[in-house]
Amino acid sequence: MRASTWVFCIHGTLPLMDSNSEPANSSPVTRFAPSPSGHLHVGGARTALFCWAFAKGRGGKFVIRIEDTDQKRSSDAASVGFLKDLEWLGIRWDEGPVFRAPDGSSVGGGEHGPYFQSERLEIYNHHIARLIASGNAYEAWDSQEELEALRKEALGRKEAFRYRFRGEPSAEDRARFAAEGRVPVVRFRAKLAPVTIPDEVLGYTVLPEGEVDDFVIRKKDGFPTYHFAVVVDDELMRVTHVFRAQEHFTNTAKHVLLQDALGFRRPVYGHLSIIKNPDDSKMSKRDKDKVLRKAVKEQGITAPPESTVSVEEWTAWTASDAVQLSLEGAIRLADALRVQLPEINVDDFRRSGYLPEVICNFLALNGWSPGHDVEKFDNEFLKERFGLDRVLKTPAKFDRVKLLAFNTDAMNAMSHEEFVARCRAHAEAFRPEYLARLTPEQFARLMTATKERSKTLDEPFKSNAFLLETNESLQFKDDKAVRKALGIGATSEAGAKSGLDHLRAMRSILEQCEWTHDALEHAANAYATDCAGGKIGSVAQPLRVAVSGTTVSPPIWDTLLLVGKPGSLRRLDRCIEWAVALR
């Protein structure tokens, strides 16, 4: 009878609804079940990695399911953008949304779909009907206001609010609800008994009787709540092991109760600790906004800087802390404000030039370790060794400095060919301007000049922005180090040549010099021996300032080759001019 009030109806019996028709399978099935998102958070990445490693190391399957039962959250095309991040990390799924990988192969699919919960409503309704029929669930008509009042009352008694069955509505009530256009939710009638939360990481713990209330399993809009959908889908998708964030630990009691009422099997649970920021706060997407808000405040900025974000976006953003800037806008604003956005999502780290294998390695080390002081390993190793018995219960702080060190080691271990290939791929994706500006010879030179000092794939580009400047647009940085190199403002010892003097002298030497690494080095060394007391540094540094604008660049001979002879001479002239005007 109440079925008539349902928003969604059952159309026959789906084969998927038979859950116990298959013999127990010994190989495990794990799943990663995020809500829709365009970006994969590092915490989520670690959960996915562990799920993947556990299943794949035991001949099982790894499933991805999209938990999009909240209609308020957008579910546009970008909703599964995070899939590309998973694929990039080397985490591939056996079942789930279909995804075309860059290499042309296809990931996903499977016979237990659909893998979007929003497409599974009739399945959920079928099982909700079973629960109602067996007396394990009921419709509840309370309005938000009524619930709020109840909650306040409980708060007044200093108690946590627990919803309990409030009796069948009378005929008059029912008529009034209908007149008001009220739509009921469905609540689960929680068994009044202690509930054991099974957890292979934290250990089994008993929740006292009454802790679990009659929670909602179907919302007013006809969508199931997370608790209900997750239990049904884990059963139907044959999930044997559930590894998820620790915030779900207490929720597990609800899931266990639901499984019992539904006659479902119980997967093995393992709750993973959260990953925190160095300052102990929870790592979140908001962290980027926080950095920007702080910078805006500190710099006293009251209007959006040119070509960063629109006035509308700016106004909305400054008006409320709850509003977050678009990723693109945030990046442009950070550039304008000269602040570094913290990397939070997997694609942030990708953009910064981190290696996917290093991210996986490092992520795995946050909350798990293979023991025996081993800490460098790949996903194959993880797959072989990963087990719940060595998962840590304590939350880890995400240490970007150590991540960088790991990345540096991996970069150093690369062959030159691999380094070039991966840097090129990185540039194609994130630094196209370098590819456009540099000739193949220059690019090759940049690679040899930067390989041993690069900590990330982005470093050859990020650290050498002077290559993008024209000979006329290059700005010389006026700071202490530059002044020291050129001898500006310093009282030099009697007879000693300043950096500027060396620059003038080198100008004519370089003009005569063959533009090769060896010839340049010989010419400069000869000059340094004669005129700089053999100190090549006092010649190289002024040259570096002249061609790169700062005191930091790749080895000076490589830098000169990179800039080229005409360019170098022109930059020298401009630098001399600039320095003379400064003193």
Added chain:
RNA sequence: GGCCCCAUCGUCUAGCCCGGUCUAGGACACAUCCCUCUCACGGAUGGGACAGGGGUUCAAAUCCCCUUGGGGUCACCA
């Protein structure tokens, strides 16, 4: 606040389950030195932790209890 979970160098962690082999090991970071045309890389050396208090025991980082601190949860979010 109720309920639940957790606790080793600054950080990630090994050791803890099965007490002695731990004057607690590794890695990152830090400090000093070496290398050096800048920045890096690299090499050497060094400081640095069992949250506190009670037990149990011949013996406790390891087992038990309390305190303190941290986290999670208490939604028609997931």
